[in-house]
Amino acid sequence: MSTRTPNAEVSEAVVSALLDCLIPAAGNLPSAGNMGLATEVIRLAGGQPRFWGLFTRAIATFNSTNSEFVKLTGDDQDLAIRSFEVDHPDLFGALLDISYIVYYKDPRVHERIGWEGKPPQPDGNVMTPWDESVLDSARKREPFWRRV
Amino acid sequence: MTNKDRTTERDGETVDILVIGAGASGGAASAWLAEAGFDVMCLEQGFWQDASKYASASPDYEFEMMTNWAIDPNVRQRAEDYPVNVSESPVTPVMFNGVGGSTILWSAHTPRFHPSDFRVKTLDGVADDWPITYDELEEYYDLNDEVMGCSGISGDPANPPRSPRQMPPLPIGDDGMRLVNAFEKLGWHWWPSDSYINSQRYGEGRDACNFCGHNHMGCYQRAKSSTDLTYWPRALRSGAVIKTGARVRRITTDAAGRATGADYIDSKGQERHQSARAVIMAANGIGTPRLLLNSASDSHPEGLANSSGLVGKNLMFHPFAMITGVFPEKMNSWRGPLSNFAMSQEFYETDRSRGFVRGYTYQFQRSLGPAWVARGGFTDPIPWGQGHHEELEKRLGSMMGMAVIGEDLPELHNTVDLDPELTDSDGIPAPRIRYTLSQNSRDQLDHAIANAKKVFETAGASDIYVDPMMQQSGWHLMGTARMGNDPAGSVVNRWGQTHDVDNLFIIDGSIFVTGAAVNPTPTIQALALRTADHIVAERADLKGRAR
Ligand SMILES: Cc1cc2nc3c(=O)[nH]c(=O)nc-3n(C[C@H](O)[C@H](O)[C@H](O)COP(=O)(O)OP(=O)(O)OC[C@H]3O[C@@H](n4cnc5c(N)ncnc54)[C@H](O)[C@@H]3O)c2cc1C
Numbered sequence: 001m002s003t004r005t006p007n008a009e010v011s012e013a014v015v016s017a018l019l020d021c022l023i024p025a026a027g028n029l030p031s032a033g034n035m036g037l038a039t040e041v042i043r044l045a046g047g048q049p050r051f052w053g054l055f056t057r058a059i060a061t062f063n064s065t066n067s068e069f070v071k072l073t074g075d076d077q078d079l080a081i082r083s084f085e086v087d088h089p090d091l092f093g094a095l096l097d098i099s100y101i102v103y104y105k106d107p108r109v110h111e112r113i114g115w116e117g118k119p120p121q122p123d124g125n126v127m128t129p130w131d132e133s134v135l136d137s138a139r140k141r142e143p144f145w146r147r148v
Numbered sequence: 149m150t151n152k153d154r155t156t157e158r159d160g161e162t163v164d165i166l167v168i169g170a171g172a173s174g175g176a177a178s179a180w181l182a183e184a185g186f187d188v189m190c191l192e193q194g195f196w197q198d199a200s201k202y203a204s205a206s207p208d209y210e211f212e213m214m215t216n217w218a219i220d221p222n223v224r225q226r227a228e229d230y231p232v233n234v235s236e237s238p239v240t241p242v243m244f245n246g247v248g249g250s251t252i253l254w255s256a257h258t259p260r261f262h263p264s265d266f267r268v269k270t271l272d273g274v275a276d277d278w279p280i281t282y283d284e285l286e287e288y289y290d291l292n293d294e295v296m297g298c299s300g301i302s303g304d305p306a307n308p309p310r311s312p313r314q315m316p317p318l319p320i321g322d323d324g325m326r327l328v329n330a331f332e333k334l335g336w337h338w339w340p341s342d343s344y345i346n347s348q349r350y351g352e353g354r355d356a357c358n359f360c361g362h363n364h365m366g367c368y369q370r371a372k373s374s375t376d377l378t379y380w381p382r383a384l385r386s387g388a389v390i391k392t393g394a395r396v397r398r399i400t401t402d403a404a405g406r407a408t409g410a411d412y413i414d415s416k417g418q419e420r421h422q423s424a425r426a427v428i429m430a431a432n433g434i435g436t437p438r439l440l441l442n443s444a445s446d447s448h449p450e451g452l453a454n455s456s457g458l459v460g461k462n463l464m465f466h467p468f469a470m471i472t473g474v475f476p477e478k479m480n481s482w483r484g485p486l487s488n489f490a491m492s493q494e495f496y497e498t499d500r501s502r503g504f505v506r507g508y509t510y511q512f513q514r515s516l517g518p519a520w521v522a523r524g525g526f527t528d529p530i531p532w533g534q535g536h537h538e539e540l541e542k543r544l545g546s547m548m549g550m551a552v553i554g555e556d557l558p559e560l561h562n563t564v565d566l567d568p569e570l571t572d573s574d575g576i577p578a579p580r581i582r583y584t585l586s587q588n589s590r591d592q593l594d595h596a597i598a599n600a601k602k603v604f605e606t607a608g609a610s611d612i613y614v615d616p617m618m619q620q621s622g623w624h625l626m627g628t629a630r631m632g633n634d635p636a637g638s639v640v641n642r643w644g645q646t647h648d649v650d651n652l653f654i655i656d657g658s659i660f661v662t663g664a665a666v667n668p669t670p671t672i673q674a675l676a677l678r679t680a681d682h683i684v685a686e687r688a689d690l691k692g693r694a695r
Contacts, residue, residue, distance in 0.1 A: 026537040044208060048215035050225045078533060096532060097523055101210045104519035113544065115518055121205040121368040124358025125483040127319045130340075130347065132301070134320055137332055138339060141305040146264040146497045148271065148281075 058091035166424035171249015173676040174430030175375030180680035182386035193395040194246030202366035230572035237583040241622035248376035256344040265664035288674035300342035306493035323479035330607035336494040344373035405447035426651040433625025453646035462558035468621035471600035473609030504591040506555040513549030527613035552596040555665040629658035644679035
């Protein structure tokens with residue numbers, strides 16, 4: 001299946017194969033592509049025109065030298081990605097960023113890593129309240145700012 | 149009634165004071181002047197923000213932080229942003245354009261300059277002294293703390309005594325205590341940070357911080373102070389008007405060279421002119437020189453107020469290094485504001501035996517959630533493929549940082565000028581940055597990195613990562629229209645009034661003579677209040693009608 005956009009065609013199969021290499025299986029979870037995250041990667045990448053441009057360029061550039069990527073073995077796929085990373089660090093960086101972001105917002109991953117998995121707001125977090133006794137020692141120091 | 153409803157169209161009338169930019173300094177001066185009865189209008193290219201829509205409540209907050217809410221305008225690319233050519237700078241300027249300006253995305257870490265910062269020439273033989281002293285600014289620092297709301301505690305031995313803070317410090321946390329204890333073991337100074345983040349309810353409808361960690365995306369709780377929440381409501385109540393979506397193209401002048409107002413493009417794309425008795429520039433250390441240079445005219449051929457040739461020169465960032473330590477224990481270090489709990493000024497003042505002049509502050513840092521950690525946080529991303537999961541497990545909740553803010557001295561070759569080709573969406577020339585890090589700054593950073601490693605080792609970190617100079621760290625924009633007594637060697641006088649144009653003032657970080665080694669905004673706002681106070685006291689001629 002492929003997702004059509006005004007700018008480019010992004011193959012979900014390629015994105016999925018990339019995800020499988022970037023984020024392998026862990027615990028009871030399969031690799032990121034096999035978790036079905038490619039659709040969400042493509043959707044979210046469209047959340048900003050600039051990023052979408054970078055993302056589609058990354059995929060197109062990758063495809064241009066790796067047209068048979070999905071058919072390669074795991075080791076060869078890794079090699080292809082490593083050489084893309086070296087040749088196009090910015091484009092690769094965009095792919096890695098969106099892959100990590102989508103993976104680490106998935107509830108299944110939250111459960112595996114023990115992360116509470118809610119947005120930072122509105123609940124926030126709880127902290128031990130301020131305790132002035134932490135200053136007992138710092139307060140003993142004589143003023144040392146430079147007089148003018 | 150929302151703030152937006154209060155914005156009224158008043159084209160045609162001459163206002164007393166036209167403020168360009170509704171950020172940290174523009175908000176402070178507008179409130180002060182409106183409350184003193186001046187007829188104030190502000191032109192702001194951006195818009196009001198709705199705190200309840202900040203990205204921190206979105207499930208896609210990590211993506212939003214990297215794109216639509218990025219701190220770099222070249223990445224964010226909203227219609228109200230202007231591009232900045234950074235191809236000749238290792239540091240990228242970061243900012244936000246909207247009501248509140250960069251205080252929408254800032255960390256709100258708010259130390260003050262030291263008295264010595266105003267006297268670097270006399271004390272250390274470098275750069276120049278300011279034409280004002282710490283003592284002259286102190287009452288305005290206090291005033292600003294009160295309006296913005298400061299959490300902190302007085303008694304810091306590295307700084308002169310100061311008034312009681314409005315709220316107690318933000319909690320240090322068990323994670324923070326790891327760093328604090330290491331500083332104490334080494335016998336080095338540390339102190340809870342002054343922060344314009346509420347540790348209790350304070351101000352109009354502003355809650356206490358709930359420690360979500362993501363204050364740099366805009367504060368959903370309104371616990372972090374930003375001028376849309378503090379100064380602007382006051383200014384509007386006193387009759388000031390903000391025009392949003394109003395992008396200023398140039399400051400206009402008459403045949404005698406005095407400022408007459410500004411040409412701007414309104415939110416519908418219409419070219420307009422607003423006339424004024426005086427103009428105050430508050431568009432920040434990049435936006436202000438850009439506009440002054442774009443306002444060249446027959447009477448100001450090299451750019452407005454630029455007879456000294458110093459508009460756009462002496463650009464200072466604070467060179468920023470980041471040292472990250474990973475600890476063997478889980479400390480839940482995503483809890484609490486990312487960069488606001490404590491600092492050290494052990495190495496702040498000059499000690500020539502260190503091999504450089506001036507010094508630096510350490511600003512203690514936490515970390516954030518899993519995607520942020522995987523993407524590296526303040527260091528390189530976690531490796532992909534084999535080993536990824538183990539490394540994430542090691543770092544998540546266990547990473548702390550120390551940011552180094554070094555004092556960058558002014559150098560003529562560090563500049564903002566107009567790019568010959570790049571423009572914003574209205575065709576106004578974009579700023580171009582040319583910047584190189586001086587050897588003195590590099591030596592400061594290297595010294596700081598070596599000492600930060602000692603701290604992390606003492607604290608028991610298992611791994612230490614160093615970013616010797618962060619690229620996206622141009623958050624402090626200073627020096628590009630410096631203050632001074634000599635019109636040949638400075639752009640504004642001790643009151644922020646330009647030497648060349650008696651009814652043109654500058655109140656943002658452009659006017660800094662030197663940058664000190666602390667975050668600059670309390671100083672920017674104190675200077676803005678001082679200039680406003682001066683206008684109230686001395687410039688009744690700028691008031692058109694009794695109010
Ligand atoms: C991510 C981040 C973190 C930061 N953290 C801290 C911190 O912890 N402590 C600290 O002290 N400082 C911090 N800063 C810096 C702080 O935000 C700035 O020092 C401060 O906001 C500068 O105030 P200003 O009034 O000079 O400019 P700004 O607040 O940047 O406001 C300038 C305004 O002018 C407007 N403008 C510009 N050009 C035009 C034009 N042509 N027409 C109309 N309007 C225009 C802009 O849209 C903007 O709203 C941080 C900044 C960022 C981005």
